[in-house]
Amino acid sequence: MRNSTSAVVTPVPDAPFYRAVGDEVEVFRAAARRGLPVLLKGPTGCGKTRFVEAMAHQLGRDLITVAGHEDMTSADLVGRFLLKGGETVWVDGPLTRAVREGAIFYLDEVVEARQDTTVVIHPLADHRRELPVDRLGTTLQAAPGFQLVISYNPGYQSVLKNLKESTRQRFIAIELGYPAADVETEVVAYEAGIDIETARALVKLAYAIRNLDGSPLREVSSTRMLILAGGLAAEGLSLRSAVHAAVVQVLSDDHDVIRALDELVNTVLPQT
């Protein structure tokens, strides 16, 4: 356990393994120089968290990450009073800490959170760069280096859960996708600890699934799933068993679809 003041901060000591897909690094660094907030768009498992970790490391800043969910309230971000020894003591929330310390604050899956959590970031996301802390009767000016990053998956947008236009227009938007085959192969081999040939076979399979016509799948095979499959293979499972557990059974619960995917796996993967 880390000590109680380092909290949810990730100091990102070692350079994370990240391969750029487009000009996302340049755009992020330009936004960072100007203190502009960034919105990351992209599918599940394409590497959004890794990208933010890599940027935090390059810029030499702490990274504080929070995942949005339906029951998150603004107090979860800003802080609250706790009772300690008969006295109420204020405890900063993760957003307040990032504002005070000039860290990068990453709110993952922002559309899952309730609206009061998104409204609380508005004054931090425009020229004011300030955080009203109503319970303390105070407004904090963000320290230099503070940067707001939020992410969401456009494929999950719905009428009920989307980003308010008045929130969205405050952000610089960067779209991330799955990396090109060569880059993805390198990533899978490195992260799963497997040889390049096996990684290349997994990426080839992923592209076969991503290119299926009229696919009944809600999601395609992500880079993350390939890494998990590679990890099982590295532990001694056959590649087909590993892919069945980490890709096929994850992509569907329908027995017909599972059988079809297994056949595709048999066609694409090398016959060991």
Next chain:
Amino acid sequence: MRNSTSAVVTPVPDAPFYRAVGDEVEVFRAAARRGLPVLLKGPTGCGKTRFVEAMAHQLGRDLITVAGHEDMTSADLVGRFLLKGGETVWVDGPLTRAVREGAIFYLDEVVEARQDTTVVIHPLADHRRELPVDRLGTTLQAAPGFQLVISYNPGYQSVLKNLKESTRQRFIAIELGYPAADVETEVVAYEAGIDIETARALVKLAYAIRNLDGSPLREVSSTRMLILAGGLAAEGLSLRSAVHAAVVQVLSDDHDVIRALDELVNTVLPQT
């Protein structure tokens, strides 16, 4: 961090950069002289907040700003008892402070708030100019200079979220739109810190997007988005990359629409 009593107050020390679009300044000042509440109507990013800041500065009054959201309760505006050292202490909310100090109170995006927050402003919005503070068993008479300002975006009105007629009829309504091209060019150049030529190109692009026939976009390019694009360009990004990140990717998640917008950008922007 400001000290804990200056709270969410914006003293507006420097004259904000504001260019009038119509007679909104005269109407606001007439309403202010009579203490009448004002309703600002207009699209996202057209400068409503800047307008209120400019008016507060002209009138020499403090400005207290609160953004409405679904979970806001009347206690968030009026105040609540907090436990400090075993004793409950009353802490004024931002509305109560504005009422006591004769400040301008700006409730942004009022239709997002729950109805009890709008009902609480009724007696402040008619001839009574008073705020019942039920928890204290007190009614406050608004200090001279207190003025209520609320805003909303008519384009977002829905059956579920609209302004009650009995609230709306208490207000003087001012509609704000995007400024004329010359004024907008001046604003973008000043705020983004770029030359007039680049700003003019951005405004020309904005008008091209605003005039698209049968546009699938929910929103058009706002002045705020142009300022963000200009800011990225000022940090060294090419203008097209800046516009792609601050305008195109913000306006849509649809890959076909994004491609069409990028083509429009290529046509309108100068070929550097």
Next chain:
Amino acid sequence: MRNSTSAVVTPVPDAPFYRAVGDEVEVFRAAARRGLPVLLKGPTGCGKTRFVEAMAHQLGRDLITVAGHEDMTSADLVGRFLLKGGETVWVDGPLTRAVREGAIFYLDEVVEARQDTTVVIHPLADHRRELPVDRLGTTLQAAPGFQLVISYNPGYQSVLKNLKESTRQRFIAIELGYPAADVETEVVAYEAGIDIETARALVKLAYAIRNLDGSPLREVSSTRMLILAGGLAAEGLSLRSAVHAAVVQVLSDDHDVIRALDELVNTVLPQT
């Protein structure tokens, strides 16, 4: 600020300006002599609050006003225990105070409140004239002079929000409408502080709007809106600018409707 015991009471020291429209004064005074509760029906801005203020003044009673809203609970009316100095202290709600002191209690927009607030007034609205205060384990007998007045706008009635029959049948019902043109002219001139000619022009405009065939407006121009327009004119705005801000922009957000209303204004108002 008034002292903390005078609370939300309006002692109505000066005779409010009120002109009777029908026999509403006689009916109200007969109900008051017998202690019967009164239900006021009428559109927004027609003067319901002013009528109650005038009756309270005529009868020499204090007036306690509360506006119904969705989050109002019976505790907001009856009272609650508050923690003060480690001790819980009971604080009367506004209804309880009116019951103890024999004041007129005016619950504005009753249908907005939740049903527990309407049920709590049942025993006060029939022959019992008593208020059970469950939290104190007490039942209060209403002091002589206590009278219950509620209001609602029949135009807003819906399936979800209406007055329960078992509540409604306990009340004497008085319907108020906009006053006749002569009376309305007098009211507007007096309240806005403008000359009779200008007031007459505003009332003429109001009648033109009220008589529009197939009007797309949800509401018509109320007396209150005319007073606001007159007020802006008294502050030096042109009458057309004042009417545009206080009437036209308030009545609609639709640009076509706004243009048509402005043309109607140009036709009806004198050409200054």
Next chain:
Amino acid sequence: MRNSTSAVVTPVPDAPFYRAVGDEVEVFRAAARRGLPVLLKGPTGCGKTRFVEAMAHQLGRDLITVAGHEDMTSADLVGRFLLKGGETVWVDGPLTRAVREGAIFYLDEVVEARQDTTVVIHPLADHRRELPVDRLGTTLQAAPGFQLVISYNPGYQSVLKNLKESTRQRFIAIELGYPAADVETEVVAYEAGIDIETARALVKLAYAIRNLDGSPLREVSSTRMLILAGGLAAEGLSLRSAVHAAVVQVLSDDHDVIRALDELVNTVLPQT
């Protein structure tokens, strides 16, 4: 104010004015002798509360009345712990008091209450006659004389709000209607303090309204409304003004219906 221990108890000192309509008195007294719970069915304003008051007086028992509403919880009936002087003190709810003291407990409009309030009365409504008080870890045996009475209006039954069959089958059901014309005339004259002739005219009007073919009214004229109209007349209003305020305006908000009812009134009432 009564003292704080007599609470919501109505000792019913004077014999209430009640005229039997059918065999309801015999059925109620038989149920009371056996301690069986009673369900009163009937329209608004037909005299259900008066009937229970009369029975309580005849049987020499205290009467504790509670009106059901959507926000009522079982704690409102059974009791709760309150903080007094730093110590939590249990305060009996009205149902617990009735159970301890052998009073009649009348839960008016039971279908308005949430289901946990109806389930809490189940063990009191069958052979067990006991009330589990979970918060005290105790089960109370009802004192002799305790009797449970609930009421509802079948005309308001809906899919969402009805009496669970498992609740309903525990009760003896008595249906009450409006009394016969002679009895109703006597009741109206007595309660309103008017002469028999005026009362007879009011009852004649009520029957005319109750017998309207294809009536658009949700409710008909109840005995209670006639008493209110009579009361206004006793205070000096003309009978037609009194009926307009206490009957016509209460029955409808529709101007066409109001006009038709006023014409019916003119036809039926004597031309004074």
Next chain:
Amino acid sequence: MRNSTSAVVTPVPDAPFYRAVGDEVEVFRAAARRGLPVLLKGPTGCGKTRFVEAMAHQLGRDLITVAGHEDMTSADLVGRFLLKGGETVWVDGPLTRAVREGAIFYLDEVVEARQDTTVVIHPLADHRRELPVDRLGTTLQAAPGFQLVISYNPGYQSVLKNLKESTRQRFIAIELGYPAADVETEVVAYEAGIDIETARALVKLAYAIRNLDGSPLREVSSTRMLILAGGLAAEGLSLRSAVHAAVVQVLSDDHDVIRALDELVNTVLPQT
């Protein structure tokens, strides 16, 4: 009042009057020997509670009964901390007490409860026989003799309120119906304290109602209703008045149906 530790426990001192309908006694005793949980299915008023009381008496165990309702939480079953004298004290809920003492725990109308109350019984309903008490950080092993019994009425099953399959499959299911005519006659005579002839007439009537073709009734005449009717007759009401109050008025609010049922009663009951 019983003392505060005997709580909602029914020691069932006297043998309850119960007549077996099928092999329900053998199945229940077999389940009890093995500690298997039992699900009782059957219509309202058929004697489910009496059956459990009889089994508890036969097996010499205490019986703790709780009725499920929409607002019941798992804390209502398991227990909670209460503030006593400035100290928080844990108070066992009824389920925890049954688990500690080896009693029969009967959760009546289980589908009315929220799902967290049904999930809390899962580990008690399989081979684990344990109750996690999260608030205490403890898991209780059920004492020998503990048995879980739940009931529901299949006729009330709906999409919104049904028993989760994963709950249902943990139980031994016993279906109870109305007893055969001879047994039911004996039960009614005994419980109501009336002679066998009158009881037989009531049972004959019940069968006539249960066998109505195309009946518009949601429920038929239950054994419990016959006992209530018999009770009123024992108090001196005519049998027809008793049946009208305890059966006819309970079964329907529709005047046409009530009239038809009264005619059926006149046909079936002896003409006294």
Next chain:
Amino acid sequence: MRNSTSAVVTPVPDAPFYRAVGDEVEVFRAAARRGLPVLLKGPTGCGKTRFVEAMAHQLGRDLITVAGHEDMTSADLVGRFLLKGGETVWVDGPLTRAVREGAIFYLDEVVEARQDTTVVIHPLADHRRELPVDRLGTTLQAAPGFQLVISYNPGYQSVLKNLKESTRQRFIAIELGYPAADVETEVVAYEAGIDIETARALVKLAYAIRNLDGSPLREVSSTRMLILAGGLAAEGLSLRSAVHAAVVQVLSDDHDVIRALDELVNTVLPQT
């Protein structure tokens, strides 16, 4: 009762009876070696809990089990402050304890829980293996040996209740079904304590039900139901009575379906 620190931990002292169906043991052990989270898919009563118990025993780790339900909050998993002796004391939730102690944490029926409980496991389910404890301002690194296991029943998936893709893709998925007939016979005989012949008859019956064409049943006969039926038979009930109570009445409430199932039972079971 176990002592208060062993909590909801199952040390799994005796080797649970488990027979592998496919390669689920190998996949689970490979995932465990790498610390990857596992998702178990399968129908009710197929042995998911037993499988996790067997794995925990094989791997020599403690097992902490929690069943998801609609009212479960993240605090139920992570922990909360409790008031003890006037001081607030932090009490670890079951997930926090598993993280600290390196146990297997099994969240059964994960889709029943609210989304904040699933989001809280995200950082534990990817390369970070950390648990943010917001209330303590701490982030815990999972001890070696910690493994996350969740389960759900694909047959219950609905639009409202399903596993978020961003959650699902973090897991290795293992599908479990009913075991083959020989294995299932062995399991039933062992668990119910009956002879192999009787167990074989029960399994034959289960397969007959599972293979019914156009079955109106929502569920088929699970292994768990066969064990319950066998247990009743072991207590002396006839096999048909046991099957009627533990299988037939559990599978349906419809009398026609129950009759058909009983006939099937008579055909399949040996005529004793």
